[in-house]
Amino acid sequence: WVTLALAFVMSPAQSQRLPQMGQHKSWSDAEKKEFLSFIRSGKQAPAQGGTLTAATGAGALKQGGAHKARYITVDLVSDTLLTYDANGKLRSDNTSLGGRLLLGSHIFSWMRFYTGGQYSRMGRDRYDGMEARVEHWKLPAGLEFALIPLGTPQTRYVLLRAGASAHYFATKAEKTDFTVPLADWRGAWDLGLGYEWQIPGSRWRLHLSAEGYRSIERKASEDRFAGLMGSGGLVFTF
Secondary structure, three states, X not given: OHHHHHHHHOOHHHHXXXXXXXHOOOOOHHHHHHHHHXXXXXXXOOOOOOOOOOOOOHHHHHHHOOOOOEEEEEEEEEEEEEEEOOOOOEEEEEEEEEEEEEEEEEOOOOEXXXXXXXXXXXXXXXXXXXXXXXXXXXXXXXXXXXXXXXXXXXXXXXXXXXXXEXXXXXXXXXXXXXXXXXXXXXXXXXXXXXXXXXXXXXXXXXXXXXXXXXXXXXXXXXXXXXXXXXXXXEEEEO
C-alpha cells in the first residue's frame, strides 16, 4: 500500500497540479514548503483590501455624468407669409429672409423635442399701394422625429416635425392701412419635412427642411394666415 500511495503521489497527473518552485530563487525553502502545503490543502486565498462594484440604474447616470444628447440648430430661413382677404381668398406677401435658432434634446434615439426663436422682416402692401415693413417674430416648439431610411448610413436622417408656434407681427403702420391686418400675437400649427446628415468624425450635422404653418384661428379673416418656409443650416450636438 505504501508503494501504491507513493506511486500515486508521484504520478504525472498529480505532479502537474503543483507549480515548479525551482525557478523561484528569491523564495526561501520555508516559503516554498508553506506555499505548496497551502495548495495541497485546497483552501482559497482571502481577498485583500476592499472591492469596487459598478453602479447601476439612476445612480450610474449621476456618477458618470451621462445625459441625453442636446443640440443647437442655426438656420437661414426664407419665409413667405400667406394671408386671406375679406373674400376668403389666399394671397401671398413678399418673401423674406431671416434667421432661426433652435434648442433641442433627445427624448428617445429617434424622437427629439425642440424650441427656439426666429426673426425676419417682410414687406406688406397697404391700401394706398405703398409697402410697409413688418417685423415677424416666431417662437416654435414641438417634436422632431429622426428616421433612418433603409439602406442608408446611420448618420443620415429624414426629419418629421410637428408642433405649434406663436407669431408676433409688429409695424409702424396702422392696422387700418392693410387689407388684411396682422398685429400682436397669433398662434399657428406647424408641420415640416427635412433631411439631415452628420459630418464624418465630428459633432456637426448639415440639414435642409421645408415647413408650413397655418393659423389656429380660422374664423375672423384678419386673424387667419399661413406660411411656407425653407431653411438650411448647421446643427451642433453636445
